[in-house]
Amino acid sequence: xxxxxxxxxxxxxxxxxxxxxxxxxxxxxxxxxxxxxxxxxxxxxxxxxxxxxxxxxxxxxxxxxxxxxxxxxxxxxxxxxxxxxxxxxxxxxxxxxxxxxxxxxxxxxxxxxxxxxxxxxxxxxxxxxxxxxxxxxxxxxxxxxxxxxxxxxxxxxxxxxxxxxxxxxxxxxxxxxxxxxxxxxxxxx
Amino acid sequence: xxxxxxxxxxxxxxxxxxxxxxxxxxxxxxxxxxxxxxxxxxxxxxxxxxxxxxxxxxxxxxxxxxxxxxxxxxxxxxxxxxxxxxxxxxxxxxxxxxxxxxxxxxxxxxxxxxxxxxxxxxxxxxxxxxxxxxxxxxxxxxxxxxxxxxxxxxxxxxxxxxxxxxxxxxxxxxxxxxxxxxxxxxxxx
Numbered sequence: 001x002x003x004x005x006x007x008x009x010x011x012x013x014x015x016x017x018x019x020x021x022x023x024x025x026x027x028x029x030x031x032x033x034x035x036x037x038x039x040x041x042x043x044x045x046x047x048x049x050x051x052x053x054x055x056x057x058x059x060x061x062x063x064x065x066x067x068x069x070x071x072x073x074x075x076x077x078x079x080x081x082x083x084x085x086x087x088x089x090x091x092x093x094x095x096x097x098x099x100x101x102x103x104x105x106x107x108x109x110x111x112x113x114x115x116x117x118x119x120x121x122x123x124x125x126x127x128x129x130x131x132x133x134x135x136x137x138x139x140x141x142x143x144x145x146x147x148x149x150x151x152x153x154x155x156x157x158x159x160x161x162x163x164x165x166x167x168x169x170x171x172x173x174x175x176x177x178x179x180x181x182x183x184x185x186x187x188x189x
Numbered sequence: 190x191x192x193x194x195x196x197x198x199x200x201x202x203x204x205x206x207x208x209x210x211x212x213x214x215x216x217x218x219x220x221x222x223x224x225x226x227x228x229x230x231x232x233x234x235x236x237x238x239x240x241x242x243x244x245x246x247x248x249x250x251x252x253x254x255x256x257x258x259x260x261x262x263x264x265x266x267x268x269x270x271x272x273x274x275x276x277x278x279x280x281x282x283x284x285x286x287x288x289x290x291x292x293x294x295x296x297x298x299x300x301x302x303x304x305x306x307x308x309x310x311x312x313x314x315x316x317x318x319x320x321x322x323x324x325x326x327x328x329x330x331x332x333x334x335x336x337x338x339x340x341x342x343x344x345x346x347x348x349x350x351x352x353x354x355x356x357x358x359x360x361x362x363x364x365x366x367x368x369x370x371x372x373x374x375x376x377x378x
Contacts, residue, residue: 021275028273029266029302032259059247059267062219063255070221070256077218078248084217085290086210101274113218 001041001175005188007034008154008176014184018128018159026125026153027060038175039067042123042151045173046072049148051121053077055140057107057132064153065123077113079136081105092142094135107135109143116144127152127174130161154178157189190230190364193342194377196223197365203373207317207348215314215342216249227364228256231312231340234362235261238337240310242266244329246296246321253342254312266302268325270294281331283324296324298332305333316341316363319350343367346378 013021025031042064054076056065062078069076083091083106091108098104114120122136133150140147147170155162155174158181165172180187202210214220231253243265245254251267258265272280272295280297287293303309311325322339329336336359344351344363347370354361369376 015275019275023273023275023299024301028269028276028299029264030255030258032255032265033262035255036259059251059269062248062251063265066219066221066224066252066255067259069219070225073222075218076221076252080217080248082290084212086204086208086212101271110212110217112213 001038003034003037004153004176007031008186008188012186014181014186018156018181020126020154020156020178020181020186022125022154026063030063032063035063036067038064038153039071041175042068042121042173043071046121046149046151046171049121049171050119051148052118053113053120055079055109055120055122055136055147056124057081057136060125061123064125064151068121068123068151075113077109079107079109079139081107083108092139094138096135097131107132107139109139111143114140114143114145119146119148121149121151122147123151125153127155127161127165127172128159130159130164133161133165149173156181190227192223192226193365196220197343197375197377201375203370203375207345207370209315209343209345209367209370209375211314211343215252219252221252224252225256227253227342228260230364231257231310231362232260235310235338235340235360238310238360239308240337241307242302242309244268244298244309244311244325244336245313246270246325249314250312253314253340257310257312257340264302266298268296268298268328270296272297281328283327285324286320296321296328298328300332303329303332303334308335308337310338310340311336312340314342316344316350316354316361317348319348319353322350322354338362340364345370
């Protein structure tokens with residue numbers, strides 16, 4: 001996606017430790033028109049598979065997931081990073097270690113919003129080491145739900161999460177692939 | 190908004206302690222078509238004021254805020270409930286006590302995304318006691334930014350936050366006003 005690549009080259013910054021700072025367009029300030037173009041691309045790339053529902057994780061996945069769900073005319077469900085007081089004990093959960101935040105948390109989705117036999121598309125802003133996607137696979141497996149594909153806005157290829165998913169025969173579509181962030185330079189393929 | 194009222198009557202549930210559970214349509218599973226109708230209503234109701242940017246708070250405000258920003262063709266910024274490692278010390282912050290979660294947290298917006306002299310529209314899923322809106326007012330005041338209006342999906346009138354804002358001459362547009370949740374019955378005006 002040329003538009004997105006150019007925006008990353010213009011607006012993103014490299015921080016020490018392999019962190020790409022895109023909070024001017026994606027995960028703090030959001031450009032809704034760019035986000036709609038991203039959603040159109042996802043809707044196009046996954047038009048050949050069955051998708052009953054879009055899944056994502058709060059908070060930065062919500063914008064691209066919502067617009068993709070809007071275009072595909074299906075519901076969107078966002079996993080929570082904390083168990084809400086309103087959820088009682090009726091949820092599927094999995095542990096996630098966050099790379100950027102340096103902590104771990106219990107990711108949960110209410111049992112009400114995953115139905116056995118459904119096929120879902122997971123959308124997220126980043127794919128790095130793949131900890132979030134593994135937690136989503138655990139949750140969906142527990143619910144009897146198939147993950148038909150992973151739509152990723154920015155894949156940090158050098159952190160291996162995408163390679164692992166592809167080695168397990170999952171369909172992964174990443175709009176931009178970052179191959180290196182060394183020496184504070186962004187390299188994309 | 191009749192569509193939204195009907196969806197609340199059909200899908201929402203009252204929980205003890207004045208909590209309205211709308212996680213089937215608004216803050217866990219999201220109906221993107223309903224959300225677009227909500228955004229159209231906000232764009233219409235605030236078409237007469239200057240809006241440079243939409244503000245909201247992660248996570249449940251993001252969906253209505255994003256679509257409103259999309260329709261108004263302006264950026265959306267979501268306040269964070271934790272200070273990201275990528276933000277350094279360059280932020281405006283305010284303390285918020287959460288009614289549903291029973292805890293308090295530091296809400297922050299990066300100084301990069303609030304510019305002195307801007308006029309913003311704050312969009313959120315709920316307005317209850319008004320703790321979040323007061324924090325937003327503190328943050329915007331610190332940044333020299335004017336809050337031109339508050340667009341709320343569901344106002345819990347009996348908790349007083351909306352009355353306080355209106356008493357301070359703020360423009361508040363709530364799509365649905367819940368007047369009572371007593372005896373586990375939803376009453377709306």
